[in-house]
Amino acid sequence: MNDFTNRVREVVSRIPRGKTMTYKEVARQAGRPLAHRAVGNILSKNYDSKVPCHRVIRSDGQIGNYNRGGAEQKAKLLRLEQGLK
DNA sequence: ATAATGACGTGAT
DNA sequence: AATCACGCCATTA
Numbered sequence: 001m002n003d004f005t006n007r008v009r010e011v012v013s014r015i016p017r018g019k020t021m022t023y024k025e026v027a028r029q030a031g032r033p034l035a036h037r038a039v040g041n042i043l044s045k046n047y048d049s050k051v052p053c054h055r056v057i058r059s060d061g062q063i064g065n066y067n068r069g070g071a072e073q074k075a076k077l078l079r080l081e082q083g084l085k
Numbered sequence: 086a087t088a089a090t091g092a093c094g095t096g097a098t
Numbered sequence: 099a100a101t102c103a104c105g106c107c108a109t110t111a
Contacts (some may be wrong), residue, residue: 037093041093045092053092065091
């Protein structure tokens with residue numbers, strides 16, 4: 001858990017509230033445009049509250065999964081942050 | 086060190 | 099629209 005993981009965390013932690021990013025984008029920003037799969041894996045094991053992993057969604061617009069309450073909680077949080085009801 | 090896994094993505098069926 | 103299969107990569111077992 002070094003370079004990539006660290007970069008991913010950094011990028012994700014920089015996602016502003018009320019905004020979302022796709023795994024692909026994160027991977028690209030992290031320097032590994034094709035490692036979107038790994039991004040998910042890393043985030044899935046990431047329990048750091050400093051990293052708003054719930055801001056990361058799929059490219060197809062799907063919510064994706066979440067290790068802290070499931071997609072439900074994730075969608076809920078996003079809905080909340082975005083100020084939408 | 087090697088094999089399996091998964092919070093993905095895209096194209097094909 | 100839904101499902102299937104394959105690719106891609108770091109992490110984990």
